[in-house]
Amino acid sequence: MNFLKRGLLGITRKKGKSLILLAVIFVLGNLISGATAIQQATVNVETNIKERMGALATIQYDYEELDQLSEEEWMEIEWQNIGPDLIEQVGELSYVKYYDYNMTNYLGSNSIESYQGDVEEVVHHIGPSMDFYMKGINYAPVLDFEEGKGQLVDGRVFTEEEVKNGSSVAIISKKLADRNNLQVGDNFTLVNEVYFWDYETGEEEIVASRDVVLEIIGLFESLTLNEDMEMDDGFIDWMDLDYQNTIYVPNAIVINETEFYYEEYIKADKEYAESIAGEAIDYEYYEPMFVLNSPEDSEAFAEEVKPLLPQYYTVISATDQYDNIAGPVESMSNLSKYVLIAAAIATILIIGLVVLLFLRDRKRELGIYLSLGESRGKVIGQILIEVMVVAFVGITLSLFSGNMMAGSISESMMKVDDQDYYHDYMYYGFNNDITTEDVIDAYEVTFDSTYILVFYGIGLLTILLSTIIPLVYIVRLNPKKILME
Amino acid sequence: MILEARDLNYYYQDGDMRRYILKDTSVSFEKGKFYTILGQSGSGKTTLLSLLSALDSPHSGTILFNDQDIKQIGYENYRRNHVGIIFQSYNLIPTFTAVENVLIPMSITENEVPEDQKTVAYNLLDYIGIVKSKADRTVNKLSGGEQQRVAIARALATNVELIVADEPTGNLDEEMEQEIIDIFKRLAHEHNKCVIVVTHSNEIALQSDQSFLLRKGVLTANE
Ligand SMILES: Nc1ncnc2c1ncn2[C@@H]1O[C@H](COP(=O)(O)OP(=O)(O)OP(=O)(O)O)[C@@H](O)[C@H]1O
Ligand SMILES: [Mg+2]
Secondary structure, eight states, X not given: OOHHHHHHHHHHHTHHHHHHHHHHHHHHHXXXXXXXXXXXXXXXXXXXXXXXXXXXEEEEXXXXXXHTOOHHHHHHOOOOOOOHHHHHHHHTSTTEEEEEEEOEEEEBOSSOOOOOOSSOOOXXXXXXXXXXXXXXXXSTTOHHHHTTSEEEEEEOOOOXXXXXXXXXXXXXXXXXXXXXXXXTTOEEEEEEEEEEEOTTTOOEEEEEEEXXXXXXXXXXXXXXXXXXXXXXXXXXXXHHHHHHTEEEEEHHHHHHHHHHHHHHHHHHOHHHHHHTTTOOOOOOOOEEEEEESOGGGHHHHHHHHGGGSOTTEEEEEGGXXXXXXXXXXXXXXXXXXXXXXXXXXXXXXXXXXXXHHHHHHHHXXXXXXXXXXXXXXXXXXXXXXXHHHHHHXXXXXXXXXXXHHHHHXXXXXXXXXXXXXXXXXXXXXXXXXXOHHHHHXXXXXXXXXXXXXXXXXXXXHHHHHHHHHHHHHHHTSOHHHHHHO | OOEEEEEEEEEXXXXXXXXXXXXXXXXXXOTXXXXXXXXXXXXXXXXXXHHHTTSSOOSEEEEEETTEEHHXXXXXXXXXXXXXXXXXXXXXXXXSBHHHHHHHHHHHOOSOOOSOHHHHHHHHHHHHTOXXXXXXXXXXXXXXXXXHHHHHHHHHXXXXXXXXXXXXXXXXXXXXXXXXXXXXXXXXXXXXXXXXXEOSOHHHHHHSSEEEEXXXXXXXXXX
């Protein structure tokens, strides 16, 4: 008849009380189980989606902050570009896996045609259009390839030398190459034309022009065409076309062409030349892109970078948009958080009360065991066994039923929210196409081991505490006091 | 001298005043003897017994068991291994059977207990007048007298040398009362135990080897 055996016997000898305790734990357990299930699912969805959004970050003007400025304040802003020094300083932070900064420009061509989709359709141009998106890079292996936007299918990437020297080499898309019968090793020619629009005559004329000859060193294919997102509004097609006509070159090439363009333009536009007379013109305007080690680093990274930035700049992360598209999940998360807190408080109170009533009858018994010389620890142990075994059964039952409940509740709640949010938030800031729909799809009430552990943890701990506290309160007295009351 | 109390003081705080229940009380008990303690209701008999059995501690004074302070022995240890207590109100565990109640202290004590605890428990109950069919009943289905016997059997289960009993015959008719008293006498005289019994009854006191009277917080020999 040691305390373990007494505890177990106590459960069966007092079936009525055990059943009441079981029922109370089961009902409250369902609440907690349901809420934890939802909570857990929202956490999972967040990591899942953020993982898919990628660990990208960039530095941009803080448009929200600029929006709030008055006109006077606008006039006083000294516009500052983000220079390579700052970008490299940020790039050295421990959160950053690798980084790049890009200077971009559009150029046209007289000798090659842009890729306009698989349909062979003759596109007529009057003069060269600005179809080609020159993307200057500093990171030789090409960040877009490392991050899975594109994939090198032929030739090679840049060398550090080529990037440093601004060599006239380029990586173009396979589709663009095929269309123009170009291969790795071939040269092709783009043209940098400077237009000036004459106010008086209303005519546009070309005031300067020069050829840009580039050697193809590699071909890439786009990987971002999303099969299940092929919508008939042509939006994705447009995005993809833009990418097919992207030409990767070292940054210096783009800088040179931009410089040529502005210098020639200033020669043509006397008025403009006067208005900026004496000012040094900075042609370098980079868009930095940092790939972090993990999406979870985004916040810490932003915290550390912000103090380094000039005024009105801020850090934008790919995961920032999560809050925009995660509306339905967030509301589930909030709701479940409140339910969880309320349920936990209710559970502690109710279980505490039930256990207290349960113990009140047992108080004398506790005194008797103590008077027979049983140690306090074992007396507590005996009662804990009685309560915890029942609790364990109740929690196990409610684990399953609560999880089922959570599944059906979230299903119906998501359906309602679905319509409200889905079309409102599409955000293409980082060229990824994750939408609210993806978030909802990723949301799933699962039955994984973390969830089970968390649930048993919360449940058993709650009951343990609400049992131990009154027990210790009783048992700390000497046996005579316990027996007398 | 198996048990000795020296200068025990026990009081209840009554506002600024201390109401003494025991005041500088000293007393000693020997093995092989049957003692009774008499006293008016409210005189402090139960209080004294609870101090002697380490259910409570005195405000000052010492209790020696075999010349060792029970504080040193450890109250829990002392209760577990050296004293058997029979309460005025039985204090059995109501959800357990008579034999289970006797088995409980056997599992708690560190004293040597025979291998076959269950047989020993049944025999003990039988010796005290509880037959097997009753021994397997939960104790709340036994009469007051029967419960009293179970309580005595429980106190004997750990084979201790010291038995204290608080009005063990209060709920029994005269015939049963005498039976129980005979058991106590046998325990003292045949099994060499020290038996201390609190009682209201002068008749019982007359049958004891020595009787004390508790009055105004002091214990005196009752001649
Ligand atoms: N918690 C308490 N606070 C104040 N006084 C108390 C308390 N408990 C007991 N007493 C008093 O202590 C005194 C001794 O009580 P005790 O139970 O030892 O008496 P007793 O001799 O066993 O009486 P009885 O023969 O009726 O059982 C009594 O006068 C009682 O009123
Ligand atoms: Mg009394």
